[in-house]
Amino acid sequence: MNIAVLLFDDFETLDVYGPVEVFGRLVDLYAIKFYSLNGGQIKNQHGVSVLTEKLEDINDNLQIFIIPGGIGTRKEVENKLLIDKIKEIATFSKFVLTVCTGSALLARTGLLDNKIATSNKRAFEWVITNGTNVIWNKKARWTIDDKYYTSSGVSAGIDMALGFLSDRYGIEFARRVAFEIEYNWTEDKDNDTFKVK
Amino acid sequence: MNIAVLLFDDFETLDVYGPVEVFGRLVDLYAIKFYSLNGGQIKNQHGVSVLTEKLEDINDNLQIFIIPGGIGTRKEVENKLLIDKIKEIATFSKFVLTVCTGSALLARTGLLDNKIATSNKRAFEWVITNGTNVIWNKKARWTIDDKYYTSSGVSAGIDMALGFLSDRYGIEFARRVAFEIEYNWTEDKDNDTFKVK
Numbered sequence: 001m002n003i004a005v006l007l008f009d010d011f012e013t014l015d016v017y018g019p020v021e022v023f024g025r026l027v028d029l030y031a032i033k034f035y036s037l038n039g040g041q042i043k044n045q046h047g048v049s050v051l052t053e054k055l056e057d058i059n060d061n062l063q064i065f066i067i068p069g070g071i072g073t074r075k076e077v078e079n080k081l082l083i084d085k086i087k088e089i090a091t092f093s094k095f096v097l098t099v100c101t102g103s104a105l106l107a108r109t110g111l112l113d114n115k116i117a118t119s120n121k122r123a124f125e126w127v128i129t130n131g132t133n134v135i136w137n138k139k140a141r142w143t144i145d146d147k148y149y150t151s152s153g154v155s156a157g158i159d160m161a162l163g164f165l166s167d168r169y170g171i172e173f174a175r176r177v178a179f180e181i182e183y184n185w186t187e188d189k190d191n192d193t194f195k196v197k
Numbered sequence: 198m199n200i201a202v203l204l205f206d207d208f209e210t211l212d213v214y215g216p217v218e219v220f221g222r223l224v225d226l227y228a229i230k231f232y233s234l235n236g237g238q239i240k241n242q243h244g245v246s247v248l249t250e251k252l253e254d255i256n257d258n259l260q261i262f263i264i265p266g267g268i269g270t271r272k273e274v275e276n277k278l279l280i281d282k283i284k285e286i287a288t289f290s291k292f293v294l295t296v297c298t299g300s301a302l303l304a305r306t307g308l309l310d311n312k313i314a315t316s317n318k319r320a321f322e323w324v325i326t327n328g329t330n331v332i333w334n335k336k337a338r339w340t341i342d343d344k345y346y347t348s349s350g351v352s353a354g355i356d357m358a359l360g361f362l363s364d365r366y367g368i369e370f371a372r373r374v375a376f377e378i379e380y381n382w383t384e385d386k387d388n389d390t391f392k393v394k
Contacts, residue, residue, distance in 0.1 A: 012218070013214050013217055013218040013221055013222075014214060014215065014218035014378060016214075017210050017211060017213075017214035017215075017218075017245070018211065018214075020210055020243055020244070020245060021209075021210040021211035021214075021243065021351070023243075024210055024241075024242070024243025024244055024245070025210075025242075025243060027242055027243075031244065032243060032244035032245075033244060034244075044221075045221070045222075045224055046217055046218065046220075046221025046222065046224075046229060047217070047221055047228060047229035047230060047231075048214070048217060048221070048229075049247075049248060050246070050247075051238075051246060051248070120379070121379070122377070152379055153377075153378065153379040154218070154377075154378040154379050154380070155355075155378050155379045155380040155381075156379050158352075179391065180319070180350075180351075181211060181350065181351040181352050182317070182318070182349055182350040182351050182352045182353050182389070182390075182391040183351070183352040184352075184381050184383065184390060186381065192379070193379075193381060194376065194379040
């Protein structure tokens, strides 16, 4: 399965590289590439810099589209060119996975309307303003509705990626990957330790 | 504090970007840069590519030197030029942090001789051959001896980085960072869930 990861300036580091670790190590199953609206070097506030291809170069046989969050989403939700492009790619992609405030970007496309989704628990009040018709779940570690997977904040992207593997190849397969990366996986998607009390 | 992260081909993604997330988000405290022996683009098997500076450009006022693991270490332990450079930098760096099989690289320098260290629990038998005078700890999530922090596999680098913060700024500070990245932190460094039974 081919995976396209969306990047934009000031994305959150682990939102991206958590799922990239999980999928990337399965070299026989997944091939990952990084994209941004205009291609070129994308940077974040953590000192991380990534060379990207253009979103328009994504082929419509895409299997998985990953949308991370980060402080950059506050600006990008107003970037109509980006939101339109996300909508186009998310529509033809077989699966769409958002991490953290990445669900705010996807919500802006309207594709999450009447669907269940979650987001970073500490940015929740802002995130929900980006999709008033989304059925926001404040307790989930991650959610699944139709082809859309959305996770809670940062590290939760790892739990969701493992959950995605579990849904495709069974829970023992996912547990083995969690074991290999020595990650204490929250297997229950409906119960986030970090939910707002 | 300035942080230099060592990269080499086929480094493990999360070994690097776990600690980078933890330190990177503290923008007022840490500045991170990426280095390799010869500089330039470094790639791994997960599709990740990073532009690096040369190790020789690291200034001797370095505060933190991070050495990740990954399948690439199997080759790099035989790279005398790299091991010599690691020894030089680790010697002047105020702290040295290894993740996963990164401790095999550091062990090759001799700097871990008669010091306590750990590594990836599934690569342990190979790792210990790289430092027969190291006091290897098979149960720790991470270890601290003098200025050397070494962590167990992959995700354990996040726990160690949080532990490093705890040692500098107190446990409540570290807990807040873990909370912000929604990470279920293993606070007890001496008890790795993934230890060999």
